[in-house]
Amino acid sequence: MSKLRVAVLGAKGRIGSEAVRAVEAADDMELVAALGRGDKLETLAETGAQVVVELTNPASVMGNLDFCVRHGIHAVVGTTGWTDERLAHLRTSLDASPTTGGEAPTPSTGVLIAPNFSIGAVLTMKFAAQAARYFESVEVVELHHPNKADAPSGTATRTAQLIAAARAEAGCAPQPDATVTALDGARGADVDGVPVHAVRLRGLLAHQEVLLGGEGETLTIRHDSLHHSSFMPGILLGVRRVVTTPGLTFGLEHFLDLG
Numbered sequence: 001m002s003k004l005r006v007a008v009l010g011a012k013g014r015i016g017s018e019a020v021r022a023v024e025a026a027d028d029m030e031l032v033a034a035l036g037r038g039d040k041l042e043t044l045a046e047t048g049a050q051v052v053v054e055l056t057n058p059a060s061v062m063g064n065l066d067f068c069v070r071h072g073i074h075a076v077v078g079t080t081g082w083t084d085e086r087l088a089h090l091r092t093s094l095d096a097s098p099t100t101g102g103e104a105p106t107p108s109t110g111v112l113i114a115p116n117f118s119i120g121a122v123l124t125m126k127f128a129a130q131a132a133r134y135f136e137s138v139e140v141v142e143l144h145h146p147n148k149a150d151a152p153s154g155t156a157t158r159t160a161q162l163i164a165a166a167r168a169e170a171g172c173a174p175q176p177d178a179t180v181t182a183l184d185g186a187r188g189a190d191v192d193g194v195p196v197h198a199v200r201l202r203g204l205l206a207h208q209e210v211l212l213g214g215e216g217e218t219l220t221i222r223h224d225s226l227h228h229s230s231f232m233p234g235i236l237l238g239v240r241r242v243v244t245t246p247g248l249t250f251g252l253e254h255f256l257d258l259g
């Protein structure tokens with residue numbers, strides 16, 4: 001069986017360099033390009049890359065994906081900074097990409113955007129959304145290394161959105177909060193009504209706590225990524241699945257059998 005031809009964008013970065021090693025070690029993949037800032041995207045087409053693993057930064061990701069989609073190259077994206085506007089733009093460009101034909105043509109290019117590739121983080125999001133309706137209060141605390149460019153993390157934003165959606169579906173009342181005066185930022189960022197707090201601390205990598213509170217009890221769901229290796233099985237799964245999943249997939253959970 002022929003190997004999947006994979007390229008990594010952001011190949012010299014913290015997660016990108018780990019992804020390069022993971023792709024090189026995978027029996028069913030061939031690393032055909034490892035590109036960093038300033039390298040020409042045309043290399044992707046020239047090397048016949050079938051899948052790009054995009055691990056750069058929010059300022060670069062849209063241009064990189066535009067190139068991939070125009071050239072029919074599938075993409076597995078870990079880079080953060082996704083807004084509704086950016087997702088709409090990507091869907092529009094996917095709609096215009098080559099189609100598989102048939103009565104209801106679908107985009108043939110697949111893009112997976114995963115706010116977090118680690119299984120524990122994906123499960124944290126799922127468990128938090130399940131629990132959210134049973135507690136009056138819920139807040140998210142994410143903790144990362146101090147070199148991280150964005151806050152709150154993509155994972156925390158997604159977690160809060162899923163919690164808010166679950167609470168809205170269950171008809172939950174707004175959270176209790178009697179705060180009248182507060183220093184700017186003291187109550188965190190408001191993501192769909194869920195407070196999200198970001199800690200940046202030397203020594204940390206990527207961690208998250210979801211704090212849930214009800215009458216006389218609290219529940220804490222905590223996840224810790226202790227090494228970038230925690231993201232690699234998810235990236236490799238994404239590469240294997242995206243080639244047969246046209247269009248936009250948001251969240252690795254769609255490629256996992258979580259029940």
Ligand SMILES: NC(=O)C1=CN([C@@H]2O[C@H](COP(=O)(O)OP(=O)(O)OC[C@H]3O[C@@H](n4cnc5c(N)ncnc54)[C@H](O)[C@@H]3O)[C@@H](O)[C@H]2O)C=CC1
Nearest residue numbers: 010012013014015036037056060078079080114115116117
């Ligand atoms: N979804 C997930 O599970 C994870 C996502 N991330 C995200 O991945 C992104 C990268 O994180 P880190 O590796 O920590 O950052 P980093 O700053 O260490 O690495 C980013 C690399 O991309 C390069 N780069 C910038 N623009 C480029 C371009 N146009 N073409 C090619 N390379 C370019 C930079 O020079 C740098 O080497 C961030 O958005 C981060 O939040 C990080 C870890 C896990």
Ligand SMILES: O=C(O)C1=N[C@H](C(=O)O)C[C@H](O)C1
Nearest residue numbers: 080115116148153154155206
């Ligand atoms: O920048 C990081 O390191 C990470 N970024 C992602 C995020 O913003 O959620 C995933 C993980 O938290 C590591």
